[in-house]
Amino acid sequence: MNHRCSDHYKKLLWAFAAVCTAAALSVSALADDKREELADQREDASSALAQQEAELEEKEDLLDQAVQQGQAMKDQKEEITSQIYQLSEEMALLEDQLERARQAVNQKQAEYDGEWEQYKEIIGGMQLLHDRGELAYLAQAHSLYQLLTFSDSLQQISQSQDQALEELKKQKEELTQRQESLEELEDQLEAQKQEMDGKVQALSGQIQKQDAAISAAQAEKEAQQVQVEAAQAAFEEADAQYEAYVRQQIAQGAQDNTLYCGLDFGCPLDSYARISCRFGEPDGWSGKPHGGTDFAANAGSTIRAAAEGVVQAAGGGETYSYGYYVILYHGKDDAGRTIATLYAHMNEAPPVSVGQAVAKGEAIGRVGNTGNSKGYHLHLELRIDGNKTDPMVYIPG
Ligand SMILES: [Zn+2]
16 A cells, blocks of 8 residues: 655645645744745646646647548558559450450451351352343353252351351350440449549648648747746746745744744655554664654655655765754744754765755655665654654654
């Protein structure tokens, strides 16, 4: 299970809580007005930044949508173009078939014409026989039988020629039908191709428009990024002004011994696994009552100042019992008691130094396993008038 401190998500919330407390309790009303004003400015800047970021997200979404729509159009165009290519190949094959069909028709026509010529000759012969009498043939005929059969033969030949011509005519008609059906198919494919060409042309126009829309959305996004950067800079400026003022106040308070502690603490970790040893329980090292609270947490987790204060001690080392550690002095509470917190077993030398003023929630080190420690954890102590007290009475877990 992962514990989270409810008031510890954002530095801003820390500071806001600190402002409220300080405004209610500080000795200098004028100074607190200034602090409140700076905190308000910082919060306004933070809200403005959040708004600009939300608008940027919206514009990024619009751009993504436009790009996706454009891509869908391009995909569709590519799909139809490839269909047209396939269709063109089919049409080329069909054209070959059609050419062969036309040749077959022509060939059949030639066969027919040849047969027809022969037929005409035979018919001509028969005509001659009728028109000029049988004398000419009679002269050529060697016998009466021959003469009689000649006429019969001519008629027989004429009949079979007639049948052959009929057959050829039928074949030619079939071939012509095939040619015509192929031509019909070709017309259909041509119509399909024209329709697809039309679609591709329409899509090309749409894609051009969409590309313009994408460019416009891109420009809007970039303009919004500039707005976000400006809002970010404004926030950082307001944040720096607030923190500088707070630090100066803390340092001043520590110096003239008027630093006030409202006992308004935040959790020193954004998240931790569990409390591995409570205050007063026998500790895992010596078996003596534990002087603080142990938060088992991931190595390197940020440790934050539980309240604003001044660094009283920062150092230690790998072999020092506290390992690397920091002590913060928070000033005096309403009862005039001095309040301090200690953070031990950090993974390396802390990034703060003695005398430095730190805001509530500011990073003062990282979770480690140095010193008398058997696992990554933060050992947190609360010292009231120098006496170790159960931190969890004041500090939200
Ligand atoms: Zn401990």
